[in-house]
Amino acid sequence: MSKDKFLGEFEQFVLLAILKLDEDAYGSKVRQLLSESIGRDVTIGALYTTLDRLEGKGLLQSRIGEATSERGGRAKKYFKVTAQGQSALKRSKQALHSLWKGLALKAVH
Known part of the structure; x- marks a missing residue:
C-alpha cells in the first residue's frame, strides 16, 4: 500500500452516496440518501464539513x-467524485475485504 491515507467510514458513505446520485448529488439529496440507506440522520452542517x-x-x-x-x-452546489476519490474508495474496499477474508464472527452472549 502507498502512503495514501484511508478514508473514514462516514467519508466512504458520503463518497458512495455521491456516486449513486450521479448528476443529482447536492447536499440535501446526499443527506436523504444516507438516511434511507444506512439509517443515519446527519445534520446538514456535519455533511457540509465533510464535503x-x-x-x-x-x-x-x-x-x-x-x-x-x-x-x-x-x-x-453539486458534487462529483474525482478519479482520486474513486481510487481512495477502491483502496478502502480492498483493505476491508482483505481484513474480512476468512474471518467469521462469533456470537456474543
Missing part, C-alpha cells in the same frame, strides 16, 4: 448550479 474536507483533499469537485425559485433564488 468541504473531501473537496480539500481532492476527492471531490463541486460546481454551482442554476438559481431556482424553489430555493428562493439560491443555487444548489
